[in-house]
Amino acid sequence: MQLFKKTPTFDFVGKRKYAMLISSILFISAIVTLSVNWLNLGLDFRGGIEIELGYSQTAKVEEIRKALNNNGYKGAIVTEIGSTGQNVTIRISEKDNTSKVEVSNKVIDILKTKTDDEFKIRRREFVGAKVGEELREDGGIAMLIALAGILVYVMLRFEWRFALGAITALIHDVGITLGFFSFFKINFDLTVLAAILAVIGYSLNDTIVVYDRIRENFRKIRKGNTLQVTNTSLNQTLSRTLMTSVTTLFVLSAMFFLGGELIRPFAIALIIGVLVGTYSSIYVASSMVLALKIDRSHLMPVTKEDKADSHP
Amino acid sequence: MNRYPAWKYLLVVFVVVIGLILAAPNLFLDDPSLQIAGGRTVQVNDGTLKRIETTLKSNKIEYKSAVIDDKGILIRFADEEVRARAKDAIKEILDPNYVVALNFARTTPDYLTSLGAEPMYMGLDLRGGLHFLIEIEMETAFQQQLDRYKNDIFDVFKSNKKKKLRARSMLIKNNTIELKYKTAEKRDEVLSIIRSKLTDLQFSTFERGDAFFILAEIKKQQVEEHRSNTITQIINVLKKRIDDKYHGLMEPVIVRQGDSRIVAQFPGVQDSKEIIDVMTAAASLEFRMEHTGYSIADAKAGKALGASIYKERGSGREVLLKNKLIITGQDITHATATSDENGQPAVSVTLNATGASIMKDNTRENLGKRMGVVFIETVKEIKQINGDNVPVKREIKEVISLATIQGLFSKKFQITGLSRAESTQLALLLRAGALAAPIEIVEERTVGPSMGKENIAKGINSVLIGFIIVVVFMLFWYKGFGLLANVALLVNLVLIVAVLSFFQATLTLPGIAGIVLTVGMAVDANVLIYERIREEVSIGNTPQASINSGYEKAFSTIMDANVTTLIAAIVLFVFGTGPIKGFATTLSIGIATSMFTAIVGTRAVINLLVGSKKLSKLSI
DSSP states (O other): OOSOSSOOOOOTGGGHHHHHHHHHHHHHHHHHHHHHHOOEEOHHHHOEEEEEEEESSOOOHHHHHHHHHTTTOTTOEEEEESSSSOEEEEEEEOOTTOOHHHHHHHHHHHHHHHOOSOEEEEEEEEEOSHHHHHHHHHHHHHHHHHHHHHHHHHHHHTOHHHHHHHHHHHHHHHHHHHHHHHHTTOEEOHHHHHHHHHHHHHHHHHHHHHHHHHHHHHHHOOSSOHHHHHHHHHHHHHHHHHHHHHHHHHHHHHHHHHSOTTTHHHHHHHHHHHHHHHHHHHTHHHHHHHHTTOOHHHHSOSSSHHHHHTOO | OOOOOHHHHHHHHHHHHHHHHHHGGGGSOOEEEEEEEOOSSOOOOHHHHHHHHHHHHHTTOOOSEEEEETTEEEEEOSSHHHHHHHHHHHHHHSOTTSEEEEEEEOOOOHHHHTTTOOOOEEOTTTTOEEEEEEEEOHHHHHHHHHHHHHHHHHHHHHHTGGGOOOOSEEEEETTEEEEEESSHHHHHHHHHHHHHHOTTEEEEEEEETTEEEEEEEEOHHHHHHHHHHHHHHHHHHHHHHHHHHTTTOSOOEEEEETTTEEEEEEETOSOHHHHHHHHHOOEEEEEEEBOOSSOHHHHHTTOOTTEEEEEETTTOOEEEEESSOSEEGGGEEEEEEEEOTTSOEEEEEEEOHHHHHHHHHHHHHTTTSEEEEEEEEEEEEEEEETTEEEEEEEEEEEEEEEEEOOSOOOSEEEEEOSOHHHHHHHHHHHHHOOOSSOEEEEEEEEEOOTTOHHHHHHHHHHHHHHHHHHHHHHHHHHHHHHHHHHHHHHHHHHHHHHHHHHTTOEEOHHHHHHHHHHHHHHHHHHHHHHHHHHHHHHTTOOHHHHHHHHHHHHHHHHHHHHHHHHHHHHHHHHHOOHHHHHHHHHHHHHHHHHHIIIIIIHHHHHHHHHTTSOOSOOOO
């Protein structure tokens, strides 16, 4: 099977003005929703309340979860603890200005009235928010340094315009994915953070493949202007770009539909990231280098080193 | 054109075989088990084992096996419920100084273990693990803080020597420092000086008898700041110690809880005793000059001001050291266990800038005099007091070396006088830093899978189904070459699992995310190559030439794409903690293995199968 019988000739470059517009709107919206709503940070990041209950028989985790979800504690996480199946912990995110004691009393009231089984309170505790602070700091610093490292590598291997383009595409993809989470108030926990990191890897991979072809074509195709060469490159890599996205999306869709509650936010983050990443590697990454006035002369080999690159 | 030298084929076969061996142990599921270990005061022996077996039998608790191994007694059970009953029964009959820990014992067959193959760990989110609640002894932290302020006051006195500010007595009482003076004038003079120098303290005055007092207290804001600094410091130290000990592959979640507690979770951990030891160990160093102005007898008579008696390790000889600290373990930024020129165990330490300059000044001023290195260790014992088991802590201070300063040194030097095991432990503790306050584990628990087993099963199933769809799709799309890509994908998975197992990494959900991404990228490398081959075929090249140039041209693309991603992964590994590290680990491993399988692996198969044949058409 082949997606295109011969290399397609879509005019991607001609449409880049529209793409720029769409990207700007999406990115600015993402920034707006992030600055207004920030993220719906999960317990991992903001701490919360933890209550441990001991039942005399096996605890009905589903029932407890349902009772809490239907009575104002949507984000309540009910977890089996220990090996007997009789103890559960309930974790509830900390809401501003509510007393922790009040919340835990309320939770216990709900369970007393809405569920049948008798239980004892084994432990009531407050989970501090320190970890979030650290995670945010470490993660933030790590991401900045990673961006700098990539910038330098792409600058050495390609050219500074490409480096800037790759970073722009990266920020674009991560920004929009975060914006999506912010806008739909989807629970942002550690697994989602991991997914965002995966989006960085994916987006980068996609962009570099396109850049690589642009560089190769600049050196190979003598006729045609910058725009045409770029457009040809995008078309040549198009079937690969789509193929890879499709296969990755297969795995992610399976995770989304069959993976259960725990994995769903993770799958959503990656699905959005892959979709945006695919789009940005076609439109944003190349538009950026064009906007920065890339020229054939920027990519002509200076020494023989590029010859060595093409041999395994 | 499409032929490999024999060594390349062999390399591929070798890597795949090693990968299969290392990954194989993951097929054998662990037994729930109990591990019983002795402590400083109790030993595990055949008698203990016999008592335990008798207890289990008399309680009609079935167990698979009970043996003594190098870590103590290991008892295997069929399921976790039986194990829970067994734990209760055993704890009842054993001395509380024994450690009884819930574990998962490997069932890896001996022939695999003997090859060094062991399964990877499953994270707390995938299988459960250990959960600790740790209490910080805040009182001690505040006490130490007061000590420091007391020294600060001393320093103020010293720097104003001529004014003779020294108090008649200076005592720490009920979280305050009390200074005693003969006259109100002197006291007021002192007060105005120290008040301007020590802004963290608040002062009040009172009279008692015929003496005049200054009462210094730490300001409330400072107390709070100190509290939160102490907790943060302890969390960081614990993380560093664990990262150091387990090479960052364990992903502890260590979080503040309330005003004086810390929660520490260890996914899929086997040996709780080891972790407790690493976390609670409180060994540190102090450097003090020898005091030669008094004799030991003077000191015993209480006449040696500013000096204290210490025992020398080994000889038990008593030595007199100055109370004034030169530096402590806190000033040490790096430490490694090594051997000195005589082959004796030693710890080589590096000081921070302040420590280095203090040490330099000290060695210059005290050339030819002797400096003592004091090793401080806190030992915990359980003692019976009135029939109750009460944990008792004892601090042991020993001089491990007392040597003449032969020349100037500052930043780097070696410490000797410890055993090999102690050197290793001390180096680890110094590297991670000393705890700002003593800690105690007040609750230890084994956590069940945090989101329920079905959720996990669902998660892993969905990933598998996703893989199957990809495999079918690749086959349909690229036919013969698709099959090859699928084989590469499978081998890649095996290799990732093999490497994770080899490094004994903990697999968590973020880790699986890394694997999913890598699998995507492993397919991607093949897609890149195949699309290139198709392009080559479509411009009229022969099949063999197309294969060759397809691989060659795709290579630099794959390289660039993977290297950039690898940079990101490595940075995340170096600067991230916990889950970020886990993700970065699997991603980095996956990048390496996928490049190998996609570029060398598939090429080897193609070369072997069709490399020397005349082809008219490619199955692509």
